[in-house]
Structures are given as C-alpha cells and as structure tokens.
Amino acid sequence: MDNGASSYRRFLDGDDEGFVEIIKVYKDGLMLYLNNYVQNIHIAEDLMEDTFVRIVTKKPHFSGKSNFKTWLYAIGKNIAVDYLRKHSKISEVPADQLSVFLSDETDVLKEYLRDEQKILLHESLKKLNPEYAKVLYLIYFEDFNITETAIIIKKSYKQTENLVYRAKRALKSQLETEGFVYEEL
Amino acid sequence: MKSYNEIANSVFERREQYQIRQKKKRRILTRTLTPICCICLVALLAIGTWHGGLFEKAPIQTADDSVIQGEKDWYGPGEEVPQNNNFDDTQNDNGDKLGTIIYNNETYVQISTVSSDEITLDKKIGNGEDFEGFYKDSDVSSEIYTVKENPDLLAAKLDNGACVVLKRVTD
Known part of the structure; x- marks a missing residue:
C-alpha cells in the first residue's frame, strides 16, 4: 500500500474496503497524535473517528502533493483544533475514571509502539510543553520529516525546524533528570 | 478501545446517517424553494407587465400635448366639446378656401x-x-x-x- 493513497483512490471509486484498510493502518497513530492535543485517549479516539467520518462524507480531494499520511494527520489536527475551540473549558476527569483512561492509553501505546524504549520516551513527552510533544511525536513516532511536520502543524519550515530543535533540547534535559538515555537524541 | 472493524462499521454507519440527513435537507429545500420561485416568477411577471403599461388607462390629453401648443384638440368620451370654437367651415384641412x-x-x-x-x-x-x-x-x-x-x-x-x-x- 503506497501510504494509503491507492486505498483512498479505491474508496473514491466506490470500494469501501479501501477505506477499511486506511482505518486499519492509521487509527492508532492518529489517535495517539490527537491525544497530544486533548490529553484524553477516549476523546482522541472519538476525534480519530470524526476524522475518518469527515473524509468518508465529504470525500476531500487528495492532490498527492504531500504523502497520504501527512494529509490525513493534517485533517485530524484541524478536527482536534475545532474540538478544542468548542470545548475551551478543560473538563476535569474524575479520579476513578483517570486510571481507566491511563490504562487504555498504555494499551494503545503498547500495541502501536511495541518498543519498550519508545513507550518510555512517549511517557516523557507528556511532561513537556504540549507544542514540543506534538512535533516530537510526529518526528520520533510517526517518522515524519521536518517538511511533513510543518505541513501538518501549518507552520513554516524554519519555524518547525526551530520548534523541533527546542523540543529535542527540552526532551533531552527531561530524560537526563529521569536517568534515561535515548541514543537518537 | 474499539477495533478497526468496529471503527469502520461506526464510520460507515455515520456516513449513512449523514447521507439521510443531507437527502432530508435537500427535500426540504426543494419543497420550500419551489413555491418561493413560483411566487418570485409571478411577481416578476406582474412587475414586467405593469411596467409594460398593460394596466394603465389612456392618458388624459392636456393642452400641452396637442398639435397646436396651448389648444386642446382631443376630447375624451366623458368630456364636453366646447361649442365656441372659431372654426371656419369654409376652410379645409389644408387651409385652402372652400368654394x-x-x-x-x-x-x-x-x-x-x-x-x-x-x-x-x-x-x-x-x-x-x-x-x-x-x-x-x-x-x-x-x-x-x-x-x-x-x-x-x-x-x-x-x-x-x-x-x-x-x-x-x-x-
């Protein structure tokens, strides 16, 4: 599958199975990315589903200028931003539900990231500025380069490059305080 | 957490609901717009006909409209024709003297x-x-x-x- 573009083309031609493939491949990554915005894995799951519903109902044109994953994550990001705008008041999660949320998130992380070291790295991202966490997630966990990240977060290449640099520095110092070493930093 | 199959089913179900809603909206819009369009069409026709002068009465001629300025030379059905016109019946329309x-x-x-x-x-x-x-x-x-x-x-x-x-x- 060429990052989902051919599956999306099949879906536009009337084959729903094409879209099922897209959901299968991208659901976890998209959900974890959106979780960086809403800090609630269940809401992130709903937003991920909303992203797919938006694509299925509106059938937006995919030009192929960026890769399909970048395009999909950019749509997801817009939906998350819309959600945050509508729900500007941060709702407190009750303490009894918090443990459920955290265990669900850990399950998704384990299933999606598999690598224990990456899971620990993801945990450290949560302690960073949310802006840093978003770009670092895209770069370390979704393997996007700076150009693709810039497209998703709608910033210029230079701004994104600076943001990534500062985010990496912040993560490094965070990991050092936790006594954790990540060789890619 | 939902599996990809559950998510796919949910997504397609929501798509169907969306399509039903859209159809309903379109039906309501068509049902509302058709009479509105008819009314607009009739109004436009009426305005057009009105401006075309179909409903207007024949204009009442005034002295200013007559061939000879200041002299009224046309009288409506209800109007009385003045009797004291200085009309020389020995002259024809061309002004020639009648024999x-x-x-x-x-x-x-x-x-x-x-x-x-x-x-x-x-x-x-x-x-x-x-x-x-x-x-x-x-x-x-x-x-x-x-x-x-x-x-x-x-x-x-x-x-x-x-x-x-x-x-x-x-x-």
Missing part, C-alpha cells in the same frame, strides 16, 4: 372634388364669375351646372377637367 356660390339666394358650399364622370351634369346655369362667391374673383375659370342626381347640388366644372360639388346649405 361657395350664391345662387337663387341660396348658399352652396363645396363638399368634394370629383371627376366629371362621377356625376351627371344637367343644365349649365352660368359661369363661375356670374355668381357671388368664391368663383367670382377666382383665377380659375369655371362653368356652373345643376346636378341630375340631386337638386340640392351644383357642380362647378373647372377648366382643368375637375368638378367641384357644392351643396345647398339648409338652416
């Missing part, structure tokens, strides 16, 4: 000019200059005849071949 003859103390006024074949000339009663009236001082020489078909008529036969019919004026 008159006084014969046997009766006045005869020109009513038409016809060809001499159209009437039957009866008895010559004299030449134009023999009678009081238009032909006495006229440059055109003429002969005056009675007309066989009508005793109230006289005919002035002009030297150019035309024939002027004059009718006796009765009170």
